[in-house]
Amino acid sequence: MYSVTEICKSGEPLSLKTDGHLRVVFIGTGSAFAKRRRQSNILIIQGDHHVLVDCGTQGPLALADLGLDVLQVKCYLPTHSHADHIGGFEEIGLTNRYLAKSSKPEMIVLPEYAKDLWSRSLAGGMEYCESKQGRPLQLADFFKIQTPSPENGTETGLVWNYRQGPIEISVMRTRHFPDTAVNIEESQWCSGVFINQRVWISGDTMFDRDYPLKYSEKAELMFHDCQLFQGGVHASYHELMTLPESIRAKMFLYHYGDNWDQPKSWAKETDGFSGNPVKDGFLGWTEQQKAYDFF
Ligand SMILES: [Zn+2]
Numbered sequence: 001m002y003s004v005t006e007i008c009k010s011g012e013p014l015s016l017k018t019d020g021h022l023r024v025v026f027i028g029t030g031s032a033f034a035k036r037r038r039q040s041n042i043l044i045i046q047g048d049h050h051v052l053v054d055c056g057t058q059g060p061l062a063l064a065d066l067g068l069d070v071l072q073v074k075c076y077l078p079t080h081s082h083a084d085h086i087g088g089f090e091e092i093g094l095t096n097r098y099l100a101k102s103s104k105p106e107m108i109v110l111p112e113y114a115k116d117l118w119s120r121s122l123a124g125g126m127e128y129c130e131s132k133q134g135r136p137l138q139l140a141d142f143f144k145i146q147t148p149s150p151e152n153g154t155e156t157g158l159v160w161n162y163r164q165g166p167i168e169i170s171v172m173r174t175r176h177f178p179d180t181a182v183n184i185e186e187s188q189w190c191s192g193v194f195i196n197q198r199v200w201i202s203g204d205t206m207f208d209r210d211y212p213l214k215y216s217e218k219a220e221l222m223f224h225d226c227q228l229f230q231g232g233v234h235a236s237y238h239e240l241m242t243l244p245e246s247i248r249a250k251m252f253l254y255h256y257g258d259n260w261d262q263p264k265s266w267a268k269e270t271d272g273f274s275g276n277p278v279k280d281g282f283l284g285w286t287e288q289q290k291a292y293d294f295f
Contacts, residue, residue: 002221005291013067014043022046022167022196022294027062029254029288031227031234032084037288038062039084040225040255043073044195049165051075051108053193053201057087065289071095075106075164076143078113079203080176080190081121089117090125093142098129107143108162108169113189114139158184170194174205177233181206194219198294204255207239216247220294223286225255228266237266241273245281253277254286261285 007014007025014025023045028038039056052059052073060070070092078086096102109117118139127136139145148160148171158173175181176190192203192211200215202224212222227234234255240248259265263275273280 002292002294004287005293007289007291008066011067016043016045016050016068016072017048018045018293020047020166022198024195024199024201024292024294025066025290026223026254026286026288027052027066028056028058029256029286031255031257032056032082034256034258036258037256038065041085041088042201044167044169046166046196049075049167051077051164051167051169053077054079054085055088055092056082056084058084059088060091062288071100071102073105075108075146077108077169077171077193078117079192080113080188081117082177082204085204086117086121089122093122093126094129097142104142104144106146106164107139108146108148108164108171110148110160110171110189113191114145116189166196168196170197172203172211174203174211175208176204176206179206179231179233196294199223199292202235204233205235206233207235209243212243212247212251216250219250221283221292222247222251223254224251226253227255228257228259237273237275237277238271240282241271241280248281250283252283252286256285 025043027041027043029040030037039058041054041056041059044051096105148162151159151161160171162169171191171193173184174190174192175184175187177188181187190204192201194200197218198220200219200222204225225234227236230236230238267275278284
């Protein structure tokens with residue numbers, strides 16, 4: 001059972017603790033280039049533990065919207081190297097190391113992705129910060145690296161598990177980019193998450209029907225990225241409409257463009273749907289800065 005809860009109503013900061021129940025807060029629900037919504041980064045909170053899934057260029061601002069600072073977030077899980085997902089990590093690393101001089105925040109990341117994340121994205125602004133350091137800094141100088149374990153019995157080897165206190169996170173590879181990739185092997189690193197075997201969040205992905213079909217068997221609620229046009233590197237609304245009604249009925253859509261609420265600009269009469277996700281059988285657009293609480 002879940003409920004959608006207003007948070008920070010009177011301007012109070014979001015608590016990074018719960019009474020023990022699982023709480024999911026999208027600090028943003030928009031696409032990479034959204035201006036009316038923050039980018040799609042997601043706080044998972046349970047008991048005394050939390051994980052921020054992605055922190056993009058707008059991530060620190062999105063946290064500030066909720067009265068939070070990156071220094072308060074102690075555990076991160078980057079899903080892939082697009083800037084709307086990892087653009088905030090330089091700020092996280094530098095402020096922790098040099099301004100707060102606090103203990104390193106944790107980063108949940110597979111070694112094969114950590115290497116790319118550092119050498120192809122973050123190193124440029126971070127590795128030569130200390131002239132007398134005697135060596136280039138590394139990702140592990142800024143973050144305490146936590147490594148998920150391969151899921152036992154997963155024949156494809158595309159799922160890993162990690163436990164942060166009571167929060168069980170399954171990380172699954174997704175097919176996101178380049179747009180020509182026909183399978184995971186041809187894709188750059190990208191992943192989605194399944195939380196506590198209850199909440200599935202697709203992560204950035206092209207439409208791969210098998211994933212929502214598979215995870216719908218266990219998930220109480222599903223969040224799927226959604227692009228308002230066809231082609232490109234995300235699942236389109238048009239493709240998601242081809243899912244069975246029973247799956248759409250437990251699915252919210254996120255990572256949407258700024259014209260999400262003007263369906264006339266992206267849904268044609270001939271498409272056979274309204275562009276209003278509730279009317280079209282989904283649960284609706286995911287709302288940012290509200291809590292999805294699971295009991
Ligand atoms: Zn992406």
